Amino acid sequence: MTLSTDYRPRIVDKALKTGDEFAEQLEFLESKGGPALNLTGYAFEGGVTPAAGGAEVAFAFVTDAPNGKVTYSLTEAQTTGLGPGTHRYRLAWVEPGSVKRTLIHGAWLQVP
Numbered sequence: 001m002t003l004s005t006d007y008r009p010r011i012v013d014k015a016l017k018t019g020d021e022f023a024e025q026l027e028f029l030e031s032k033g034g035p036a037l038n039l040t041g042y043a044f045e046g047g048v049t050p051a052a053g054g055a056e057v058a059f060a061f062v063t064d065a066p067n068g069k070v071t072y073s074l075t076e077a078q079t080t081g082l083g084p085g086t087h088r089y090r091l092a093w094v095e096p097g098s099v100k101r102t103l104i105h106g107a108w109l110q111v112p
Contacts, residue, residue, distance in 0.1 A: 036068030
């Protein structure tokens with residue numbers, strides 16, 4: 001039997017209207033179709049880097065660790081502050097023991 005794991009981050013582009021709230025929930029499983037991965041001890045980090053440069057606008061995270069779920073979000077004020085343009089975003093987890101892995105990243109398009 002051959003086992004393989006693909007640890008490459010997924011490129012997922014996002015688009016939304018400037019000034020709108022954003023929230024998305026991810027669910028992690030032990031295996032495809034398997035039980036939830038218990039996220040106790042995991043930390044999440046990431047945000048949107050403005051196209052014009054400057055500091056990353058950090059996502060807020062709400063984690064339901066026993067059920068393998070994490071929601072990341074930005075407020076209306078944060079997306080207004082970013083303004084229209086094609087920005088970049090990233091989302092990473094830090095596993096227990098400080099192993100950091102980028103999960104998803106891509107373009108963050110905001111329209112007026």
